[in-house]
Amino acid sequence: MLANYPTLPDTSPQYKATLDLFRLLYGTMRTRKLSMVLYVASYFSIIDAWKGLRTGYKRGARMMYAIQQSWSQKSRFSHLEFLNKLIFPQPWQILKAVMLRATALLLAVFGSAAALRIKSVTHSGPACPQSDRLTWSGGLDDLTITLPDFSETIAAGQTTSCQVHLLIDEGDPGKALLLQDVTVSGGLYLSSNTKVDFYTTAYWSETASDTVSRCTCLLGVRWRKVADWSNKVAKSTSTASGSAAVFRNVDVAQRVNSASPCTGSDGYVGILNVAFRIISQGGGLVFFGKERKDVDTSPVVESLAFKWQSC
Template identity: 35%
Template sequence: MRSPSLLILLPGLAAAAPTPAEQKQLTTRDAPSPPPRIVSVSYSGSGCPSASPAVDRTGGFDDIALRLNSFEARTSTTSAVEESAVNCQAHLSIAGAAEGWQVGVKDVFVRGHLVLDPGAGLDYYVTSFWSEDAGRTTTIKGTVANTGAAQLNQDVEARSTVPDGQVVYSPCTGTQGDVGLLNVNFRVALQAAGAQYGYFGKDPDTTASESWSYVWRRC
């Protein structure tokens, strides 16, 4: 009996072209002192409905993690091709940082339970932007595909990293330490043909979740 074959493709990324100043800017993973704090957080999207405790947040700004209790995408169809998509967007108001810094999302971690029939696949997208400059966005795309002959049914974890020159940074913090409003949208799209089944979300032991880390630069 053949084991299921799981193919995880390297993520693609779409973003506004970096300026020469951004390409030369020195960066650091260490948060300045004092570090920022999350003033408020809200959620929107089909994967985090307001009618239930859809999201549990743990950690502060530096170690935030979101458990997406209602995030489930599935597809089972007899039509030629079907895509089932679900998303959850977090909106974080951030303040209290040291003066003269900018911050952006650098690494994204996605976890959940995945079921894929042979030939089916899952695309996931993480888009981040700051409301103060909503025209500048960065989108990370990853793909998980079942290339084997048996159904794939297991927990998965994927990590994606934004290249240095394509990080979308917050406004420069002033004397009050206001960072801005960060928006992070997580979306999955299941790809199936014919009667193939695909699922991403939770099982008795796993809940879909995401977390991310940052990079800082002087401004």
């Protein structure tokens, strides 16, 4: 039935424009889910584009048939075969319709993962940057906080710390946000016969006042009191030098598994507080700051990994 329909000449401007259009749409797809979204978006957009036209029903049937054939062959990159079966008098109008449909579908498919928002990141503590140049990037899987001015030297028995506070909202109602892993990367110098202890502490608070209220002291370190002590998780690791001083780049990685309170209907998750402490043991000096990479340096970076879990 469809064999008698005309096709666009390979040299026509409409054919070339439409070919570029679908290369743009499908040529960069890497996942079956995204490809399916664009196929569905194209399906509905084409129906809209031809609606009300005298030949719309015939052309719409032709396009639906081509889409079904292309998808049944499990080919995400079959736009050449796809285009040979179609007539596109106004390809860029179809592009606009397809992209609008695709945007709506993508928001529906990925809405809960993309909704989470880190509203702000602040810091406190003597080892934190003394400027306002703290930056962050990434999402749930690879949030990275850059501390460009983090540079501390401490003597035996001394300690220093830096704490970051993340205000998080627009979460998934009925679920808790779990901080799984914290990794702090930087350059470490140890003088001879020196040991250093790294502590990572994570806890959640409802408001900013919970993070700055009364504090107690433990081993010379100021601990900030929170409303719910039960959700605080602390992990530690150590490294030491021998008879000679050492300098090396290190990744201080800790699995903390600290869960937020259950997110309410308003989407507010809370304030995540992550403290990184350094304690010098032995008789020498400890330096922690920028990494050395050949002749260049790289700032201290703190990486966080999250996931949602049921309450």
